[in-house]
Amino acid sequence: xxxxxxxxxxxxxxxxxxxxxxxxxxxxxxxxxxxxxxxxxxxxxxxxxxxxxxxxxxxxxxxxxxxxxxxxxxxxxxxxxxxxxxxxxxxxxxxxxxxxxxxxxxxxxxxxxxxxxxxxxxxxxxxxxxxxxxxxxxxxxxxxxxxxxxxxxxxxxxxxxxxxxxxxxxxxxxxxxxxxxxxxxxxxxxxxxxxxxxxxxxxxxxxxxxxxxxxxxxxxxxxxxxxxxxxxxxxxxxxxxxxxxxxxxxxxxxxxxxxxxxxxxxxxxxxxxxxxxxxxxxxxxxxxxxxxxxxxxxxxxxxxxxxx
Amino acid sequence: xxxxxxxxxxxxxxxxxxxxxxxxxxxxxxxxxxxxxxxxxxxxxxxxxxxxxxxxxxxxxxxxxxxxxxxxxxxxxxxxxxxxxxxxxxxxxxxxxxxxxxxxxxxxxxxxxxxxxxxxxxxxxxxxxxxxxxxxxxxxxxxxxxxxxxxxxxxxxxxxxxxxxxxxxxxxxxxxxxxxxxxxxxxxxxxxxxxxxxxxxxxxxxxxxxxxxxxxxxxxxxxxxxxxxxxxxxxxxxxxxxxxxxxxxxxxxxxxxxxxxxxxxxxxxxxxxxxxxxxxxxxxxxxxxxxxxxxxxxxxxxxxxxxxxxxxxxxxxxxxxxxxxxxxxxxxxxxxxxxxxxxxxxxxxxxxxxxxxxxxxxxxxxxxxxxxxxxxxxxxxxxxxxxxxxxxxxxxxxxxxxxxxxxxxxxxxxxxxxxxxxxxxxxxxxxxxxxxxxxxxxxxxxxxxxxxxxxxxx
Numbered sequence: 082x083x084x085x086x087x088x089x090x091x092x093x094x095x096x097x098x099x100x101x102x103x104x105x106x107x108x109x110x111x112x113x114x115x116x117x118x119x120x121x122x123x124x125x126x127x128x129x130x131x132x133x134x135x136x137x138x139x140x141x142x143x144x145x146x147x148x149x150x151x152x153x154x155x156x157x158x159x160x161x162x163x164x165x166x167x168x169x170x171x172x173x174x175x176x177x178x179x180x181x182x183x184x185x186x187x188x189x190x191x192x193x194x195x196x197x198x199x200x201x202x203x204x205x206x207x208x209x210x211x212x213x214x215x216x217x218x219x220x221x222x223x224x225x226x227x228x229x230x231x232x233x234x235x236x237x238x239x240x241x242x243x244x245x246x247x248x249x250x251x252x253x254x255x256x257x258x259x260x261x262x263x264x265x266x267x268x269x270x271x272x273x274x275x276x277x278x279x280x281x282x283x284x285x286x287x288x289x290x291x292x293x294x295x296x297x298x299x300x301x302x303x304x305x306x307x308x309x310x311x312x313x314x315x316x317x318x319x320x321x322x323x324x325x326x327x328x329x330x331x332x333x334x335x336x337x338x339x340x341x342x343x344x345x346x347x348x349x350x351x352x353x354x355x356x357x358x359x360x361x362x363x364x365x366x367x368x369x370x371x372x373x374x375x376x377x378x379x380x381x382x383x384x385x386x387x388x389x
Numbered sequence: 390x391x392x393x394x395x396x397x398x399x400x401x402x403x404x405x406x407x408x409x410x411x412x413x414x415x416x417x418x419x420x421x422x423x424x425x426x427x428x429x430x431x432x433x434x435x436x437x438x439x440x441x442x443x444x445x446x447x448x449x450x451x452x453x454x455x456x457x458x459x460x461x462x463x464x465x466x467x468x469x470x471x472x473x474x475x476x477x478x479x480x481x482x483x484x485x486x487x488x489x490x491x492x493x494x495x496x497x498x499x500x501x502x503x504x505x506x507x508x509x510x511x512x513x514x515x516x517x518x519x520x521x522x523x524x525x526x527x528x529x530x531x532x533x534x535x536x537x538x539x540x541x542x543x544x545x546x547x548x549x550x551x552x553x554x555x556x557x558x559x560x561x562x563x564x565x566x567x568x569x570x571x572x573x574x575x576x577x578x579x580x581x582x583x584x585x586x587x588x589x590x591x592x593x594x595x596x597x598x599x600x601x602x603x604x605x606x607x608x609x610x611x612x613x614x615x616x617x618x619x620x621x622x623x624x625x626x627x628x629x630x631x632x633x634x635x636x637x638x639x640x641x642x643x644x645x646x647x648x649x650x651x652x653x654x655x656x657x658x659x660x661x662x663x664x665x666x667x668x669x670x671x672x673x674x675x676x677x678x679x680x681x682x683x684x685x686x687x688x689x690x691x692x693x694x695x696x697x698x699x700x701x702x703x704x705x706x707x708x709x710x711x712x713x714x715x716x717x718x719x720x721x722x723x724x725x726x727x728x729x730x731x732x733x734x735x736x737x738x739x740x741x742x743x744x745x746x747x748x749x750x751x752x753x754x755x756x757x758x759x760x761x762x763x764x765x766x767x768x769x770x771x772x773x774x775x776x777x778x779x780x781x782x783x784x785x786x787x788x789x790x791x792x793x794x795x796x797x798x799x800x801x802x803x804x805x806x807x808x809x810x811x812x813x814x815x816x817x818x819x820x821x822x823x824x825x826x827x828x829x830x831x832x833x834x835x836x837x838x839x840x841x842x843x844x845x846x847x
Contacts, residue, residue: 231543252525269455296525
């Protein structure tokens with residue numbers, strides 16, 4: 082299972098690096114790679130989009146990863162230069178399979194019942210149809226949480242991500258009170274969680290800007306370390322239905338790993354909206370309404386997270 | 390009004406003689422002079438509760454908070470925060486009972502002002518303790534200084550609370566200086582260090598005309614200053630809630646609503662304190678039925694003001710019953726919290742608003758019983774502001790363990806809260822055992838009102 086995950090994230094890593102993470106940059110890298118001497122071939126072929134819009138298959142060794150350097154210099158308080166991360170969630174595709182939750186928990190080393198991404202059953206009125214509603218931190222552009230932090234432990238980065246610095250957080254939980262979406266969670270030091278964190282503290286495959294520590298706040302962070310490497314967040318890659326799209330607003334492109342859309346077109350065509358627009362928080366997560374659903378709505382038969 | 394250089398033998402008055410002054414002095418020094426067996430038992434009891442609280446805090450910090458406290462992601466603020474709000478509210482007692490009455494020349498404030506001041510100082514300290522107990526990482530408390538950001542309401546709160554604490558301490562201390570001199574000259578059989586303490590703290594007070602002038606002037610400035618400060622601390626505490634986007638706290642009414650509640654609690658707390666001090670220290674001559682009568686009337690006024698703000702806060706949104714407010718309001722009116730909510734309305738506002746309208750209810754004992762109800766209701770009122778507000782977020786709470794949905798404080802939390810109360814009572818008790826809890830010179834000055842002569846309060 083774990084190997085499979087690694088496999089798939091490696092595949093997606095390449096996919097994003099080329100498809101959405103930077104179609105233009107990737108194109109440019111290939112040109113550069115082709116111009117130079119051929120590096121040693123790996124035998125793995127990947128699809129890339131060239132600058133003139135053609136799909137070609139090249140050996141993975143031919144691709145430059147400009148973001149590797151960015152990652153090396155990456156500091157938690159600075160965003161990844163030239164990026165404005167954005168997410169689009171297509172409610173028509175969510176079947177509450179909870180794979181995003183599991184993938185996220187595995188990526189961040191968090192155990193249930195802590196969920197950085199939640200899937201909620203929503204029904205706007207009695208006559209309206211119920212639908213499944215995946216909810217992450219919205220990485221708001223006008224974040225109410227960062228305003229109230231007394232010690233600058235949570236802040237907005239240039240790449241649009243709102244991050245918690247667990248080395249700084251004093252655990253006053255004011256940001257949690259301020260967040261109207263209840264997106265934040267507090268590490269109360271649940272014994273199972275502490276033991277798990279301790280056992281996995283040297284794992285290199287965990288993505289965390291600032292790993293959750295006891296007595297501090299943590300939350301969904303859009304997996305910026307993965308993004309810097311060109312890997313999609315695990316909630317995106319784990320979803321079997323391609324519900325969640327991730328991308329860069331500046332590139333105007335979002336992808337779920339299989340399909341890539343022009344962001345502005347997608348939002349216009351599918352009437353994208355943001356949750357509680359009236360609160361003025363300006364979320365960076367858009368929803369596509371649950372119309373023309375791919376699956377009929379089925380009530381969850383299983384209860385999760387009942388264990389204390 | 391105050392002159393000096395009048396020798397003691399000349400000072401005789403129609404209503405207040407030198408002999409009466411000496412009797413009064415020994416009456417008011419009595420609690421300091423002699424601590425009875427029950428006094429010691431009481432102090433021992435309070436210290437025990439405080440130690441239990443310290444032990445509970447040790448457990449909380451050394452073990453997993455997931456196990457020791459009932460706080461979870463949705464109700465991440467629990468009794469510690471509501472207790473904090475309660476103590477901040479209680480600390481406004483100093484503003485009301487000492488400053489406001491003093492400046493508006495209600496002469497009956499005189500024996501009450503020091504009681505009010507020490508309760509204010511103790512309450513604001515314990516408010517700070519409650520906040521630290523609520524922190525996830527108390528070891529990073531100094532980050533507030535190192536990395537403090539002025540745009541955070543928490544930082545505003547810390548600034549005004551610290552200012553208020555310092556101002557209140559000075560305002561408590563300055564009128565105490567002549568009393569310290571009195572203690573130094575009239576107490577006997579006390580340990581050396583205690584006499585030395587009076588000696589040092591009285592700063593060479595001799596009661597010269599100039600000293601009196603400075604004392605009066607600084608008291609006046611501080612008294613004026615402490616009113617806006619007191620109003621600020623509770624308003625800013627209200628803003629901790631009102632600056633969030635949560636529907637149930639999203640109210641422009643919040644600051645005034647909190648301050649009015651604090652004034653009601655202040656009057657009620659004063660009645661309780663006066664009743665207990667009067668009985669325990671046999672001070673019926675100084676804390677008279679007149680005081681209860683006046684405080685009873687003040688209680689009615691404050692109840693009606695608080696009811697007014699509660700109508701604004703609850704009934705106006707309830708009339709509209711918007712989707713954002715409905716869950717929260719219905720849970721208070723008819724849901725899970727209804728019993729608490731209506732009990733608080735009844736004991737915390739309606740009864741103190743109506744019963745003391747009858748003169749019989751303004752006698753010490755009935756008023757004491759009424760105000761005990763008000764104080765308890767006031768604590769639960771803060772609980773009802775903080776916790777149900779958190780339990781009804783915009784997005785539904787789903788698929789979480791049971792303990793995440795319903796908050797009820799754990800034993801550790803309740804012990805720590807109980808210890809904050811014990812610590813507050815302990816501070817007030819110990820203070821009254823080392824310093825005259827009723828200001829001797831202020832009461833004497835009141836007796837001399839309208840006369841030019843002055844006793845040199847040695």
